[in-house]
Amino acid sequence: MSHIIEFRDVTKVFSGRAGTVTAVDHVDLSVEEGEIFAVIGYSGAGKSTLVRLINGLERVTSGALIVDGEDVVRMSESQLERKRRDIGMIFQQFNLFRSRTVAGNVAFPLKVAGWPRDKRDARVAELLDFVGLLDRAHSYPEQLSGGQKQRVGIARALAAGPKILLADESTSALDPETTQDVLRLLKKVNRELGVTVVVITHELEIVRALADRVAILESGRVVESGTVFETFSKPASEVGRRFVSTVLHDQPRGDDLARIRQAHPGRIVTATIHDGSRLGAVLAGAGAHGVTFEIVYGGIGTLQARSFGSLTLELTGPAPAVDRVVADLRGVTEIEEVA
Amino acid sequence: MNEGFQWSEHGSNLIEATGQTLYMVSATLLIGGVLGLALGMGLYTTRRGGLLQQRWVFGFLNLLVNIFRPIPFLILLFAVAPLTVGIVGTRLGSTAMIVPMSVAATFGVSRIVEQNLVAIDPGVIEAARATGATRWRIITTLLVPEALGPLILGYTFICIAVVDMSALAGTLDGGGLGAFALDYGYKRWNFGVVWVTVIVIIVLVQLAQALGNRLSRKVMHRN
Numbered sequence: 001m002s003h004i005i006e007f008r009d010v011t012k013v014f015s016g017r018a019g020t021v022t023a024v025d026h027v028d029l030s031v032e033e034g035e036i037f038a039v040i041g042y043s044g045a046g047k048s049t050l051v052r053l054i055n056g057l058e059r060v061t062s063g064a065l066i067v068d069g070e071d072v073v074r075m076s077e078s079q080l081e082r083k084r085r086d087i088g089m090i091f092q093q094f095n096l097f098r099s100r101t102v103a104g105n106v107a108f109p110l111k112v113a114g115w116p117r118d119k120r121d122a123r124v125a126e127l128l129d130f131v132g133l134l135d136r137a138h139s140y141p142e143q144l145s146g147g148q149k150q151r152v153g154i155a156r157a158l159a160a161g162p163k164i165l166l167a168d169e170s171t172s173a174l175d176p177e178t179t180q181d182v183l184r185l186l187k188k189v190n191r192e193l194g195v196t197v198v199v200i201t202h203e204l205e206i207v208r209a210l211a212d213r214v215a216i217l218e219s220g221r222v223v224e225s226g227t228v229f230e231t232f233s234k235p236a237s238e239v240g241r242r243f244v245s246t247v248l249h250d251q252p253r254g255d256d257l258a259r260i261r262q263a264h265p266g267r268i269v270t271a272t273i274h275d276g277s278r279l280g281a282v283l284a285g286a287g288a289h290g291v292t293f294e295i296v297y298g299g300i301g302t303l304q305a306r307s308f309g310s311l312t313l314e315l316t317g318p319a320p321a322v323d324r325v326v327a328d329l330r331g332v333t334e335i336e337e338v339a
Numbered sequence: 340m341n342e343g344f345q346w347s348e349h350g351s352n353l354i355e356a357t358g359q360t361l362y363m364v365s366a367t368l369l370i371g372g373v374l375g376l377a378l379g380m381g382l383y384t385t386r387r388g389g390l391l392q393q394r395w396v397f398g399f400l401n402l403l404v405n406i407f408r409p410i411p412f413l414i415l416l417f418a419v420a421p422l423t424v425g426i427v428g429t430r431l432g433s434t435a436m437i438v439p440m441s442v443a444a445t446f447g448v449s450r451i452v453e454q455n456l457v458a459i460d461p462g463v464i465e466a467a468r469a470t471g472a473t474r475w476r477i478i479t480t481l482l483v484p485e486a487l488g489p490l491i492l493g494y495t496f497i498c499i500a501v502v503d504m505s506a507l508a509g510t511l512d513g514g515g516l517g518a519f520a521l522d523y524g525y526k527r528w529n530f531g532v533v534w535v536t537v538i539v540i541i542v543l544v545q546l547a548q549a550l551g552n553r554l555s556r557k558v559m560h561r562n
Contacts, residue, residue, distance in 0.1 A: 055469055057465060057468060057469060077474075078473070081471050081472070081473050082471065083471070084468070084469055084470065084471035085470070085471035087469075088469075089466070089469040091462055091465075091466060093460075093462050095460065095462035095463050095465065095466035096463075096466070097463060097466075097467070097481065097484075097485060098463070098485060098559075098560070099481075099484035099485050099487060099558070099560075100484070108467070108470055108472070109470035109471065109472075112470050112471050112472045112473075112476065113471070140560035142559075142560055143560065153466075156466075156470070157469075159470075160470070160471075166469075
């Protein structure tokens with residue numbers, strides 16, 4: 001696989017009346033051709049800016065940004081306009097043209113790319129069929145539901161046959177069920193059309209459902225990146241752990257921790273769970289050492305078709321025996337003491 | 340003297356005056372509408388964060404509009420008289436009045452256009468840019484359609500101001516309903532004529548507003 005997008009020490013600084021803000025701070029990142037790459041971060045982390053650097057809607061302040069073999073940093077505005085035809089984009093608020101029908105919205109990029117009318121009509125029909133909206137071709141955006149609007153957005157973004165699709169919080173304005181529809185459609189775009197997809201989100205659920213690899217962005221910096229499984233089964237950063245805790249009760253914190261401490265006087269440890277960790281066997285043997293256990297907290301889910309999660313256990317019994325059981329647990333998985 | 344409105348006596352003059360008013364108003368709306376649209380688009384595109392952001396151009400256009408807009412129409416009427424003579428050849432009559440009326444309408448329309456374009460969701464412009472559309476294409480094919488509903492309402496608003504201007508212009512040898520009400524009504528102390536003129540103007544304004552409302556609803560596609 002080759003890099004279709006490569007950030008090399010990219011920085012974006014906004015300067016305004018109130019001073020300067022570094023929205024993207026020395027980012028190195030690469031997206032492989034044909035993958036779904038997610039950038040996750042809280043609002044204000046700089047992810048919307050990061051994605052807009054790729055198609056030049058925002059200009060890089062320093063560094064190099066290679067998109068499909070060309071450095072967009074060096075391009076003029078008119079060169080960028082040409083380049084953008086190969087990069088589709090969808091938005092949180094859909095941003096459809098209200099004055100144009102569904103078909104007119106999808107036809108817009110084709111007009112921009114100079115397609116003749118007959119080819120354009122055929123292409124619009126093909127795309128509307130792909131997103132399942134052929135019967136709404138003559139409707140106006142205001143007559144559609146949110147999910148339908150985003151499907152039009154996707155059809156418009158794909159119209160001119162781009163190699164890359166940028167999705168900026170594309171499901172954040174949708175209800176959970178519609179979100180699943182749109183995610184399925186994005187997956188279909190990636191698998192069937194081979195389009196490289198870059199997804200910007202603040203929800204781990206989206207990354208989990210969609211992405212192959214992920215970068216975590218905080219204050220304009222990439223704090224972690226890797227495959228989704230590696231990154232979220234063993235998050236190395238505090239932000240990564242916080243994201244994991246939004247989908248899994250991986251480790252008790254705050255009020256939960258205080259409540260558990262109060263109710264459970266024994267030794268409390270958190271065990272990481274993944275496929276093949278033989279926790280059960282060790283715990284089954286704990287009784288022989290005079291140690292009893294209680295599961296007090298935790299959650300197990302799947303990431304990229306592999307289990308991950310953690311269970312927090314209270315171990316009660318004579319201290320040396322508990323030490324022995326903890327040592328055995330360490331033999332099968334990672335164990336963290338809960339303070 | 341004060342015998343009220345007599346169709347036999349005033350009818351043909353009323354019809355002629357109504358025709359002159361419609362002529363002045365429609366010509367002004369056309370000329371001032373097109374020039375005002377261009378000026379308004381200039382203001383919108385060159386402002387900070389605009390598609391063609393140009394600080395000095397914006398500053399100049401903004402100043403120009405701010406200079407002309409507050410001039411009371413009556414004074415503008417005199418002030419542009421040399422221009423009127425230059426273009427039309429005379430400063431009297433309905434055709435001559437179209438010049439000052441168009442000048443006033445241009446600057447009024449420009450602000451209405453600017454306001455309605457500013458209200459376009461920036462995300463829509465961004466989406467168009469993301470497709471690779473040139474700024475020129477966005478300016479020429481997207482801006483006006485996206486703001487068309489409110490623009491029509493804005494033009495309707497200006498239309499009514501132009502009817503008002505035409506009445507004032509009429510009193511200065513411009514003809515039209517203003518002159519008719521002044522000459523046959525006020526000067527002869529015949530309030531029957533004044534009130535008939537007022538009713539005709541109200542009907543014209545109502546028709547314009549109804550048409551504007553209808554068109555704007557039609558282009559907004561909200562059902």
